[in-house]
Amino acid sequence: MTPDKNKTPQKVQAPVKPQAPQQAKTQPAQSAEFSRETLAILFKAAKKASEHAYAPYSRFKVGAVLLLEDGRGEASQISAYTGCNVENASYGLTCCAERIAIYKAVSDGNKKFKAMILYASAKKPVSPCGACRQVLAEFASADMKIYSIGQFKDEDVSRTSYAIYTVAELLPHGFKASDFIEKK
Numbered sequence: 001m002t003p004d005k006n007k008t009p010q011k012v013q014a015p016v017k018p019q020a021p022q023q024a025k026t027q028p029a030q031s032a033e034f035s036r037e038t039l040a041i042l043f044k045a046a047k048k049a050s051e052h053a054y055a056p057y058s059r060f061k062v063g064a065v066l067l068l069e070d071g072r073g074e075a076s077q078i079s080a081y082t083g084c085n086v087e088n089a090s091y092g093l094t095c096c097a098e099r100i101a102i103y104k105a106v107s108d109g110n111k112k113f114k115a116m117i118l119y120a121s122a123k124k125p126v127s128p129c130g131a132c133r134q135v136l137a138e139f140a141s142a143d144m145k146i147y148s149i150g151q152f153k154d155e156d157v158s159r160t161s162y163a164i165y166t167v168a169e170l171l172p173h174g175f176k177a178s179d180f181i182e183k184k
Helices: 036-050 097-107 130-139 154-159
Strands: 010-013 062-068 077-084 113-120 145-149 162-166
Touching: 036 062, 036 077, 036 113, 036 145, 036 154, 062 097, 077 097, 097 113, 097 130
Parallel strands: 113 145
Antiparallel strands: 010 077, 062 077, 062 113, 145 162
């Protein structure tokens, strides 16, 4: 089965500028992979996704944008899936924005990811929960980056600090399929 190119993913209009990797963990809005303008667009898209969150208990809204590794060049549209957190009165049934974005992509046949962008209605950037870290480790490469930002005003997004994590940094000893004992 091949991914349905006509259905989802959504398109986020932004140029991607590959550059050398950066080392710092918290940055003003500029990254190694994306231009300042592209990051601003992506953070705004994650913030918009958070507007759909169902968070009546915590009032903590999170939005995620999962970028696909589609190999398109500079000035092309970026293929992406969005997610938001969906709470439940039975708290264990709550699902986070990160997992929803990943599950949407996987259910459409997409399993190659470039990066994840997170927005949280918090004063500072937050990192994914343990369950999301494990799901990221299952589907993303160890060096895939997660960009996280807290609250911002749209006009200030390019001056707002954010955090960058890799999947390996978030879950250095994650359980992987390779950990299973091979059948003989």
